[in-house]
Amino acid sequence: MSREEQILAAATRLFAERSFDGVGVDAIAADAGVTGSAIYRHFSSKDEILAALFDRLIDALLIRIGEPADDPDAEIDGLIAAHVEFSIAHPELTIIWGREQAALAHVYRANLQRRQRAYVDRWIQALDTRYPGLSRDELAAAVRATHALMTSDTSRPASTRRIAGLGPLLCSLAKAALAPLGDPPPARVAGSS
Amino acid sequence: MSREEQILAAATRLFAERSFDGVGVDAIAADAGVTGSAIYRHFSSKDEILAALFDRLIDALLIRIGEPADDPDAEIDGLIAAHVEFSIAHPELTIIWGREQAALAHVYRANLQRRQRAYVDRWIQALDTRYPGLSRDELAAAVRATHALMTSDTSRPASTRRIAGLGPLLCSLAKAALAPLGDPPPARVAGSS
DNA sequence: CCAGATTGGAAACGATCGTTCACATCCGTG
DNA sequence: CACGGATGTGAACGATCGTTTCCAATCTGG
Numbered sequence: 001m002s003r004e005e006q007i008l009a010a011a012t013r014l015f016a017e018r019s020f021d022g023v024g025v026d027a028i029a030a031d032a033g034v035t036g037s038a039i040y041r042h043f044s045s046k047d048e049i050l051a052a053l054f055d056r057l058i059d060a061l062l063i064r065i066g067e068p069a070d071d072p073d074a075e076i077d078g079l080i081a082a083h084v085e086f087s088i089a090h091p092e093l094t095i096i097w098g099r100e101q102a103a104l105a106h107v108y109r110a111n112l113q114r115r116q117r118a119y120v121d122r123w124i125q126a127l128d129t130r131y132p133g134l135s136r137d138e139l140a141a142a143v144r145a146t147h148a149l150m151t152s153d154t155s156r157p158a159s160t161r162r163i164a165g166l167g168p169l170l171c172s173l174a175k176a177a178l179a180p181l182g183d184p185p186p187a188r189v190a191g192s193s
Numbered sequence: 194m195s196r197e198e199q200i201l202a203a204a205t206r207l208f209a210e211r212s213f214d215g216v217g218v219d220a221i222a223a224d225a226g227v228t229g230s231a232i233y234r235h236f237s238s239k240d241e242i243l244a245a246l247f248d249r250l251i252d253a254l255l256i257r258i259g260e261p262a263d264d265p266d267a268e269i270d271g272l273i274a275a276h277v278e279f280s281i282a283h284p285e286l287t288i289i290w291g292r293e294q295a296a297l298a299h300v301y302r303a304n305l306q307r308r309q310r311a312y313v314d315r316w317i318q319a320l321d322t323r324y325p326g327l328s329r330d331e332l333a334a335a336v337r338a339t340h341a342l343m344t345s346d347t348s349r350p351a352s353t354r355r356i357a358g359l360g361p362l363l364c365s366l367a368k369a370a371l372a373p374l375g376d377p378p379p380a381r382v383a384g385s386s
Numbered sequence: 387c388c389a390g391a392t393t394g395g396a397a398a399c400g401a402t403c404g405t406t407c408a409c410a411t412c413c414g415t416g
Numbered sequence: 417c418a419c420g421g422a423t424g425t426g427a428a429c430g431a432t433c434g435t436t437t438c439c440a441a442t443c444t445g446g
Contacts (some may be wrong), residue, residue: 003423018295021214024403037406038424046404098348099292102211137356141346145366148345152338155291163330173338177370196393217433230435231394239434 004042006032008056011049016092017158020050020103050100051108057093058115061086065122072130079126080150080174084167087151095154123147131181142181146174197235199225201249204242209285210351213243213296243293244301250286251308254279258315265323272319273343273367277360280344288347316340324374335374339367 001009010031014023025046026036043049064082069075087094104112123143124136134142150170153162163169194202203224207216218239219229236242257275262268280287297305316336317329327335343363346355356362 019212019214021212022296025405026403034423035425036404037426040405041423103215135356137354138362140353141349141356141359141362142366144348145342145345145363148341148348149338149370152341153334155337155341156334160333161330163328163334166334169331169334170338172373173335173370176372177342177366179369179372180365218435219433227393228395230396230437233435234393 003032003034007034007039007042007049008052012053012092012096015050015053015100016095020096020100045105047105047108050096050104051112053093053096054101054104054108054112055115057090057097058112058119060090060093061119062115065119068122068126072126075126076130076178077171077175079123080146080171083147084150084170084174087154088167091154094151098151098154127178127181131178133182142178146177149177150174196225196227200227200232200235200242201245205246205285205289208243208246208293209288213289213293238298240298240301243289243297244305246286246289247294247297247301247305248308250283250290251305251312253283253286254312255308258312261315261319265319268319269323269371270364270368272316273339273364276340277343277363277367280347281360284347287344291344291347320371320374324371326375335371339370342370343367 007028011023011028014028014031024036025039028049029036029039039046039049043052061082064086065079066082069078101109101112120140120143123146124139127139127142128134153166153170156162200221204216204221207221207224217229218232221242222229222232232239232242236245254275257279258272259275262271294302294305313333313336316339317332320332320335321327346359346363349355
């Protein structure tokens with residue numbers, strides 16, 4: 001594990017436990033086994049560390065969702081499973097993702113928002129196909145609601161035990177939450193009733 | 194509006210926009226029309242301001258939910274409506290609630306957690322009555338998931354427009370999300386099929 | 387009008403913040 | 417061995433942090 005990765009791992013842990021503004025570079029460096037000034041051999045600023053974390057986060061997320069499925073229901077199920085699995089596999093990054101976006105310096109924010117929008121658009125596309133007739137604002141709100149539901153375990157106090165079978169539970173809740181968005185569209189060709 | 198309320202209003206706005214650690218007492222005071230040191234005429238510390246915000250937040254929430262309803266479905270619907278309406282009426286407090294709990298000083302944390310547990314227990318009771326047979330951990334996870342869904346609009350970028358009919362949409366999504374928890378329990382006395 | 391309490395401002399405190407700089411150490415390559 | 421680049425340390429920087437202190441202004445009740 002390179003020093004750079006050690007620093008990122010320490011920053012991930014500390015940013016999640018406290019916050020970006022609540023953690024100093026000296027604390028991150030100490031957790032990585034060096035002194036504060038050594039941070040600047042690997043990152044040009046504290047902000048760049050946070051930006052690197054967001055970049056890795058989106059990478060890990062985009063890798064999980066793969067290529068779109070043809071069947072609308074299968075596509076949504078795949079997106080849900082990927083998102084839930086990510087939030088369980090990387091709880092600390094998930095916490096940072098939901099909490100520290102405003103703390104990201106303006107210089108790096110545009111890039112994060114662009115990649116993030118690509119991810120959300122994939123969701124909106126999937127929902128629009130499966131539940132047609134909704135406005136883009138409504139679709140975006142539904143996506144936000146579903147994402148919040150799936151990452152809700154990160155708001156659990158760190159002391160409490162993570163329950164077994166959490167992933168399937170969150171998947172079923174997320175899938176069910178989308179039901180009121182509408183009935184499935186009619187199949188392209190006439191067939192079964 | 195008393196100076197104390199002005200300070201709390203300024204703190205609410207700034208803590209929500211930036212974060213607790215990211216806002217200095219001078220900024221809060223300036224927003225309230227005084228200098229930084231004047232803060233300490235009304236609050237003993239910056240932490241006490243945050244504690245006061247949490248206290249008011251729980252107050253506003255507990256007032257909204259009122260007394261428990263007899264019908265399990267009506268009770269859940271009431272809880273959902275109250276929570277959604279609160280998060281829409283007080284978006285800044287909702288942001289702070291979800292983001293700054295760890296920033297609250299240890300001295301004030303126990304009180305917040307006690308009152309918050311009372312609120313969550315009311316939810317767990319309602320869900321346990323309507324969807325019996327689940328473990329307490331599962332119920333707690335479902336409550337967290339539903340709460341996250343209902344407050345998801347606070348993760349919207351501040352620049353985007355809030356959509357009309359957001360409240361009913363979130364209510365229906367929240368209600369539907371609970372469906373996979375199980376079928377309704379049989380009525381106490383034999384009657385309609 | 388005056389005594390006392392309330393409220394606010396200016397300045398300063400020690401601490402911590404992110405960052406830089408000068409210097410030492412190490413390591414691979416010639 | 418000599419050398420240059422990569423890596424790390426310790427000290428210091430200006431800035432900002434939360435807080436305290438001292439003093440002035442304002443208000444209130446007798």
